[in-house]
Amino acid sequence: MAEYESIHGTRVRYLSSDPTLDSSTEGQVWYNSTSGTNKALVQIKAFSSGANTPTNFVFSGGVGGQTDTLGFGGVGPSPQPAHNLTIEYSGFSWTGLPNLNTSRRAGYAFGTSTSAVYAAGDYSPGSPTITLQTEEYNGSSWTAGNNISEQGSFGAASGTLTAGLAYGGYNEAQTASSTRTVSYDGTNWTAMPTPGADTNVSGNFTMGGGGTQTAAIFSGGSPYSGARGTSTETFDGSSWTSQNNMNTGRGAQGLLGTQSNALYAGGRTPARTGATEEWDSSTWTTSSATMSSGRNASITSKGGSTTAAVIGAGTTGSNTNATEEYNSNINAITQATWASGGNMGDKRAFAAGAGTQTAGIVMGGLWPSPAGGGGRIADTEEYDGSSWSEGGALNTARTQTAGFGLQTAAVITSGVSSPGTLTNITEEYDGSSWTTVNTNPLSLRDGSCSGTLTAGLFFSGTSSGSAPDISVATVEYDGTNWTSGGNLGTARYGIGAAGTQSDTLGFGGYISGGVGLQSVVEAYNGTSWTSSPALAVSQFNGASGGTNSSQAWFAGGLVGSTPNISGITQQYDGTGWSGVTPLSTARRALVGGGTSSAAFGAGGYGPGGVNTVVNSTEELTGETSVATASTLTTS
Amino acid sequence: MALFIYGTATNTGKGFFTAEDRRAFFLRGYPADVWVVGNNEKGAMWLAEKNGVEKTKSEAQALVTAEVEAAQAAWDALSDEEKAGPNNTRPTDITLP
Numbered sequence: 001m002a003e004y005e006s007i008h009g010t011r012v013r014y015l016s017s018d019p020t021l022d023s024s025t026e027g028q029v030w031y032n033s034t035s036g037t038n039k040a041l042v043q044i045k046a047f048s049s050g051a052n053t054p055t056n057f058v059f060s061g062g063v064g065g066q067t068d069t070l071g072f073g074g075v076g077p078s079p080q081p082a083h084n085l086t087i088e089y090s091g092f093s094w095t096g097l098p099n100l101n102t103s104r105r106a107g108y109a110f111g112t113s114t115s116a117v118y119a120a121g122d123y124s125p126g127s128p129t130i131t132l133q134t135e136e137y138n139g140s141s142w143t144a145g146n147n148i149s150e151q152g153s154f155g156a157a158s159g160t161l162t163a164g165l166a167y168g169g170y171n172e173a174q175t176a177s178s179t180r181t182v183s184y185d186g187t188n189w190t191a192m193p194t195p196g197a198d199t200n201v202s203g204n205f206t207m208g209g210g211g212t213q214t215a216a217i218f219s220g221g222s223p224y225s226g227a228r229g230t231s232t233e234t235f236d237g238s239s240w241t242s243q244n245n246m247n248t249g250r251g252a253q254g255l256l257g258t259q260s261n262a263l264y265a266g267g268r269t270p271a272r273t274g275a276t277e278e279w280d281s282s283t284w285t286t287s288s289a290t291m292s293s294g295r296n297a298s299i300t301s302k303g304g305s306t307t308a309a310v311i312g313a314g315t316t317g318s319n320t321n322a323t324e325e326y327n328s329n330i331n332a333i334t335q336a337t338w339a340s341g342g343n344m345g346d347k348r349a350f351a352a353g354a355g356t357q358t359a360g361i362v363m364g365g366l367w368p369s370p371a372g373g374g375g376r377i378a379d380t381e382e383y384d385g386s387s388w389s390e391g392g393a394l395n396t397a398r399t400q401t402a403g404f405g406l407q408t409a410a411v412i413t414s415g416v417s418s419p420g421t422l423t424n425i426t427e428e429y430d431g432s433s434w435t436t437v438n439t440n441p442l443s444l445r446d447g448s449c450s451g452t453l454t455a456g457l458f459f460s461g462t463s464s465g466s467a468p469d470i471s472v473a474t475v476e477y478d479g480t481n482w483t484s485g486g487n488l489g490t491a492r493y494g495i496g497a498a499g500t501q502s503d504t505l506g507f508g509g510y511i512s513g514g515v516g517l518q519s520v521v522e523a524y525n526g527t528s529w530t531s532s533p534a535l536a537v538s539q540f541n542g543a544s545g546g547t548n549s550s551q552a553w554f555a556g557g558l559v560g561s562t563p564n565i566s567g568i569t570q571q572y573d574g575t576g577w578s579g580v581t582p583l584s585t586a587r588r589a590l591v592g593g594g595t596s597s598a599a600f601g602a603g604g605y606g607p608g609g610v611n612t613v614v615n616s617t618e619e620l621t622g623e624t625s626v627a628t629a630s631t632l633t634t635s
Numbered sequence: 636m637a638l639f640i641y642g643t644a645t646n647t648g649k650g651f652f653t654a655e656d657r658r659a660f661f662l663r664g665y666p667a668d669v670w671v672v673g674n675n676e677k678g679a680m681w682l683a684e685k686n687g688v689e690k691t692k693s694e695a696q697a698l699v700t701a702e703v704e705a706a707q708a709a710w711d712a713l714s715d716e717e718k719a720g721p722n723n724t725r726p727t728d729i730t731l732p
Contacts, residue, residue: 339654340652387649
């Protein structure tokens with residue numbers, strides 16, 4: 001048996017404790033003399049569930065990465081004919097995009113999510129009717145290009161819109177397997193001219209395909225009802241070369257990646273498998289990660305990373321809408337989620353919330369009686385991360401109000417003080433009692449705020465809910481006086497808010513009059529508002545918090561076009577919004593405070609209506625990502 | 636095997652369900668103290684440890700529906716002026732997963 005030193009040229013280090021674990025340590029092996037174990041920092045590989053596709057997509061085209069996977073065409077929910085739908089996965093949810101002009105399945109797909117090509121394919125599985133049409137996607141629409149030649153369907157493809165490659169599958173007449181390779185330059189298809197260029201033996205159901213026009217790769221394939229191939233071939237721009245085989249023959253799913261790093265997840269062996277193999281430029285290794293169910297004919301993120309991939313829809317024997325995300329990382333990731341906290345003394349909704357998970361405050365709100373009406377609440381409750389205790393009473397009871405600051409230095413302003421009566425009364429809290437201070441220039445309900453008692457911000461809100469009465473105004477509070485700030489770009493109310501007076505993020509909201517929920521996000525720098533990346537899902541009337549314009553969370557409220565009361569939770573990391581485990585109980589008009597790492601959400605009401613206001617609290621624990629060494633064992 | 640277990644349990648506050656619970660099994664709360672729990676060993680253990688009462692799906696649905704229908708009836712009895720209040724929409728039906 002070869003020894004480690006003879007293979008790697010170095011000896012295994014002998015350490016009394018694990019070294020500092022980070023990306024620079026990846027791949028290292030050491031002996032931990034304290035635990036008596038051999039250890040290594042290696043990639044942790046796993047599949048996790050993603051959002052379902054809106055309908056069935058079987059034998060669809062797929063391009064893009066884990067956060068911009070584009071799926072188009074395919075069949076489902078009925079077995080035939082094929083549809084022309086296009087969807088995109090954000091890493092959070094699937095969204096419908098403009099349709100293909102020609103319905104089809106099993107075409108040749110390549111490019112990116114904003115520059116894609118779909119060529120050939122069939123559209124009537126029971127009695128194949130082939131299209132040779134090429135369509136190009138520019139990020140907003142599909143347009144027809146010149147017809148492909150030589151190829152029919154169920155093959156593989158590589159490259160970009162202006163430098164693509166299609167190969168294998170059925171021939172143009174779909175009467176036999178194709179051994180042809182054709183290239184695309186963004187306008188015309190050209191059969192590869194050299195004799196060596198059309199010798200790939202991929203046969204049918206290769207699907208997928210990775211790399212570029214001059215450095216392509218595919219693996220597997222062969223007859224649908226027979227044994228599946230294990231062969232892997234690479235293309236250098238002029239000829240195909242056989243490489244080492246996969247461990248398990250499979251087809252009808254497709255490789256994603258490049259000649260250097262590739263992934264083949266699932267497929268038919270002929271039984272459907274969830275097993276995954278990884279290609280490292282020379283050999284295939286069976287991954288420790290396996291999909292939760294064997295499937296094939298899926299949408300794959302074949303233009304993206306092999307350490308962060310998406311396998312969506314397809315068939316497990318029956319059509320599936322399920323999505324699985326594949327991640328390979330040296331970090332052990334613990335997903336963010338909500339746990340139960342202490343119950344408030346009062347059931348309430350439409351209150352104001354501020355502070356932190358271990359020093360939170362809830363002010364005012366509406367309590368649930370009589371049905372649909374309720375009464376405005378004057379009292380305050382304080383949270384210590386475990387239980388709620390009674391605080392001082394507001395001088396002016398109110399609902400649909402806004403608050404900011406800390407448990408011992410909070411501000412409440414604006415809201416509804418009696419049915420149909422808006423107030424601009426502002427009060428300050430010192431941890432035990434409320435004092436009425438200078439009034440807010442704006443009398444509004446459902447406004448939003450951020451910051452501290454001496455550096456606060458109030459923005460948006462509405463007086464009637466009607467579009468002309470939705471405020472874009474911002475006012476700043478310095479602990480004594482209110483002064484005007486810059487106007488929001490988009491008028492809306494019920495906006496989520498995070499940050500400080502000079503670094504605030506405002507997200508989502510609602511525009512009445514048939515416009516609906518908003519995904520708009522804007523950042524305030526102390527002077528003006530500018531656009532930030534939109535929410536993954538439009539959201540309104542949830543709890544929110546966060547430290548600045550680069551870190552925020554938004555939980556519960558209303559989502560969707562209907563809209564529906566939800567427990568959805570979205571987090572912003574400075575670059576984009578992603579979803580985490582939702583609240584256990586769907587609700588709106590709840591309040592909260594804290595950061596993306598540690599927050600609370602309390603009160604609100606669910607689909608049962610305003611008469612079902614609750615007093616329950618949930619605590620958010622943020623995602624953790626820790627470089628984690630694996631213990632090596634013998635087997 | 637069914638995807639979910641249905642039951643009733645009273646949310647006692649802190650510790651009723653933990654972050655580890657949420658990561659270990661599906662959990663959703665509904666009116667009438669109805670909880671829909673992922674059907675695995677940890678989910679079943681959680682419902683038992685919380686002194687939950689397991690229900691069939693139809694029994695759980697009936698409890699939720701009764702609560703919603705009561706809320707709808709209360710809403711229907713409101714005056715038009717009260718119904719027109721901001722954010723005061725008629726309670727919607729809930730269908731358990």
